[in-house]
Amino acid sequence: MDIQRQRKLFDRQASKYEMRVRKRGRDHQWRKRLLLSAKGNILEVSVGAGTNFSYYPQGASITAVDFSPAMLEKAREAALEENIQVEFILGNVEALELPEHSFDTVVSTLSMCAYPNPDHVLRLLSKWCRNDGQILLLEHGLSTNRFLSRLQKAFDPVYKKRIGCHLNRDIMGLIEDAPVIVQREEHAVFGAVHLIWAKPQS
Numbered sequence: 575m576d577i578q579r580q581r582k583l584f585d586r587q588a589s590k591y592e593m594r595v596r597k598r599g600r601d602h603q604w605r606k607r608l609l610l611s612a613k614g615n616i617l618e619v620s621v622g623a624g625t626n627f628s629y630y631p632q633g634a635s636i637t638a639v640d641f642s643p644a645m646l647e648k649a650r651e652a653a654l655e656e657n658i659q660v661e662f663i664l665g666n667v668e669a670l671e672l673p674e675h676s677f678d679t680v681v682s683t684l685s686m687c688a689y690p691n692p693d694h695v696l697r698l699l700s701k702w703c704r705n706d707g708q709i710l711l712l713e714h715g716l717s718t719n720r721f722l723s724r725l726q727k728a729f730d731p732v733y734k735k736r737i738g739c740h741l742n743r744d745i746m747g748l749i750e751d752a753p754v755i756v757q758r759e760e761h762a763v764f765g766a767v768h769l770i771w772a773k774p775q776s
């Protein structure tokens with residue numbers, strides 16, 4: 575799928591994501607736990623409608639990227655509601671150029687499912703993070719449960735076409751191959767959801 579089509583798919587889902595900001599489902603418990611560690615100069619890639627904003631510490635300096643103008647509009651509203659300062663960048667994370675080692679915390683939640691090259695994005699996250707900084711990830715992927723993983727594989731093509739995300743990413747495999755050092759990890763939903771606290775490999 576070309577990037578323009580994928581961007582439009584996400585544009586159309588912006589209102590759904592805005593509702594998720596308010597509807598405090600199970601993902602909010604994961605976000606809260608993970609983002610308790612966020613501090614300093616924070617970069618969030620593929621920010622969506624700004625669901626994570628309420629978990630950042632007061633006074634944090636936040637830079638947020640997304641390629642969907644409709645998502646960024648919702649994220650702008652969320653930032654106003656939370657009364658936090660965010661610098662927004664409209665752009666494709668895979669092609670983004672940011673200063674190396676310039677962020678204390680780099681955050682990605684539910685975005686590795688979307689990129690054509692998640693391995694490249696993980697390398698970028700490591701590059702943009704300060705050597706003594708942290709990379710915080712909440713990602714979903716292929717379950718360790720055989721039955722669920724079969725379903726995920728079967729539904730992956732249609733899900734990708736309609737929603738814009740893959741269901742069958744090997745998230746822990748990608749992280750193992752990435753230039754990051756995992757410091758803490760938690761897994762949920764039959765090994766399909768991963769909370770990762772990592773630092774860049776220097």
Ligand SMILES: C[S@@+](CC[C@H](N)C(=O)[O-])C[C@H]1O[C@@H](n2cnc3c(N)ncnc32)[C@H](O)[C@@H]1O
Nearest residue numbers: 584620621622640641642645666667683684688
């Ligand atoms: C599944 S949503 C997750 C949104 C948000 N991170 C969250 O936790 O709710 C994926 C987001 O990634 C964005 N996205 C996907 N591919 C992207 C890319 N290559 N560059 C920038 N944003 C991208 C989409 O527009 C969408 O907002």
